[in-house]
Amino acid sequence: MCGGYDYDRANQTIEQGLADAVAFGQLYIANPDLVERFAAHAPLNKAYVSTFYGGDAKGYTDYPTL
Secondary structure (H helix, E strand, C coil), rough: CCCCHHHHHHCCCHHHHEEEEECCHHHHHHHHCCCHHEEEHHCCCCCCCHHHCCCCCCCCCCCCCC
């Protein structure tokens, strides 16, 4: 499954048996350390969709990590 999941919604969906796994596309682009952020309950970077696929690093590989 994929589509607008956050930490709480993903866990709830799996716990309810509605999915075995969920995907985090945009969250992973904006948070290359998403697993660590989830584990630490750290704030997430906002994804700047307008810069996706722009041909350079801006908004695709330049998001800060923890």
